[in-house]
Amino acid sequence: MGAVKEIEKASSGIDELLHEVQRIGALPLQRAETLPPGAYTSQAFFDLEVKHVFKAGWTSVAHVSQLPGTGDYLSLNWLGEQMVVVNDGARIRVLSRVCLHRWAPICEGKGNTSTFVCPFHKWSYTLEGRLIGAPLMDQAESFDPASCTLPEFRSEVVDGFVFVNVDGTADPLGPAVADMSEALANYELDRLVAGSVLEYECKFNWKIMVETFMECYHHIGPHADTFEPDFPAKISYVEDSRLAWTRGFGVARPEVVPDVWDVGLPRFPKINAKECEAFGLYLIYPFHMLATFPDRVVWFQAQPVGPDVTLLRCQQMLYPDTKALPDFPKMMEIQDKTFDVINLEDISVNEKQQIGAKSGFVKPGRLSHLEKAIWQLNQYVAHKITGTSRTLLHR
Ligand SMILES: [Fe+2]
Numbered sequence: 109m110g111a112v113k114e115i116e117k118a119s120s121g122i123d124e125l126l127h128e129v130q131r132i133g134a135l136p137l138q139r140a141e142t143l144p145p146g147a148y149t150s151q152a153f154f155d156l157e158v159k160h161v162f163k164a165g166w167t168s169v170a171h172v173s174q175l176p177g178t179g180d181y182l183s184l185n186w187l188g189e190q191m192v193v194v195n196d197g198a199r200i201r202v203l204s205r206v207c208l209h210r211w212a213p214i215c216e217g218k219g220n221t222s223t224f225v226c227p228f229h230k231w232s233y234t235l236e237g238r239l240i241g242a243p244l245m246d247q248a249e250s251f252d253p254a255s256c257t258l259p260e261f262r263s264e265v266v267d268g269f270v271f272v273n274v275d276g277t278a279d280p281l282g283p284a285v286a287d288m289s290e291a292l293a294n295y296e297l298d299r300l301v302a303g304s305v306l307e308y309e310c311k312f313n314w315k316i317m318v319e320t321f322m323e324c325y326h327h328i329g330p331h332a333d334t335f336e337p338d339f340p341a342k343i344s345y346v347e348d349s350r351l352a353w354t355r356g357f358g359v360a361r362p363e364v365v366p367d368v369w370d371v372g373l374p375r376f377p378k379i380n381a382k383e384c385e386a387f388g389l390y391l392i393y394p395f396h397m398l399a400t401f402p403d404r405v406v407w408f409q410a411q412p413v414g415p416d417v418t419l420l421r422c423q424q425m426l427y428p429d430t431k432a433l434p435d436f437p438k439m440m441e442i443q444d445k446t447f448d449v450i451n452l453e454d455i456s457v458n459e460k461q462q463i464g465a466k467s468g469f470v471k472p473g474r475l476s477h478l479e480k481a482i483w484q485l486n487q488y489v490a491h492k493i494t495g496t497s498r499t500l501l502h503r
Pocket residue numbers: 320321326331454
């Protein structure tokens with residue numbers, strides 16, 4: 109009886125939470141609030157996000173420059189799915205890397221191969237996922253290796269990034285972000301190559317990560333000595349959102365342009381003067397994040413693990429010629445140190461936010477006009493989880 113009551117109580121809690129999310133998702137920008145704290149802490153809400161946001165949406169898992177040749181592969185884990193991104197010579201595929209026999213992974217890490225051979229009982233697969241070898245199985249009645257194929261995840265390559273849609277139901281991504289591809293043309297994203305990587309296990313909800321990435325209001329706090337002097341919060345802005353993506357800009361004070369970028373790395377050859385006056389913050393919902401600078405693009409990959417754990421991978425994406433420079437390793441070392449300092453400025457306050465969200469006293473907080481991207485994300489989440497319409501993309 110007690111257990112039943114507990115379940116009833118828990119489900120009434122989620123109903124209340126969903127109502128609140130729905131209410132907040134319908135507020136105009138001038139009255140915007142954060143989502144309720146439960147949207148950041150509740151396992152039940154996170155489970156809904158797994159189904160309706162993460163698995164139903166598009167996630168970037170690799171860049172073509174990481175798989176240039178036939179047989180190049182990259183393994184990853186994503187929401188319980190073990191995947192391998194592989195260049196089969198004709199195209200890039202994302203396959204399940206769980207062996208069809210007794211579920212051991214057929215590969216781990218990254219490398220180059222002509223076939224995947226499961227280390228457990230040596231079942232082997234082509235780069236397309238077809239089973240071509242299963243030793244000592246001749247006495248298994250009606251077993252037909254030719255009919256066995258590793259499941260393939262739906263994937264799309266957009267601007268050089270390999271995206272996966274786990275449940276196969278999302279609208280095609282390329283057309284939905286065609287205007288974003290156009291806006292980013294000068295960065296030649298599909299030509300960039302992966303540079304160094306910084307990785308963090310963050311003890312906070314994925315939305316906190318996306319929100320902090322997209323707003324420059326907090327420059328006056330944790331980045332008071334790093335971003336704020338050159339990129340003041342006050343002159344940052346976020347554009348009206350499109351259905352699939354949005355963007356904002358950290359604008360440099362006019363007095364510091366153009367020298368603000370002189371950090372040693374050469375600028376992208378096609379970058380224009382306007383693109384040197386601000387850094388861009390691009391978001392393809394739910395969490396493909398790109399920070400664009402005149403000399404590099406930083407790809408932020410968020411991977412939600414639970415309501416209060418999110419993995420963050422910051423991958424520097426560089427122009428091919430940049431990596432060939434003789435003093436490149438030294439320049440990159442300096443860049444990585446600076447970037448790590450800035451990331452940790454965010455992460456330390458974000459971890460405290462997550463603790464704050466668990467207080468019994470917290471309620472949704474009011475948002476500044478500089479946090480427009482949070483208001484936009486609220487609508488996206490409310491739409492995906494509660495089915496509300498997104499009529500307020502534009503003010
Ligand atoms: Fe920040």
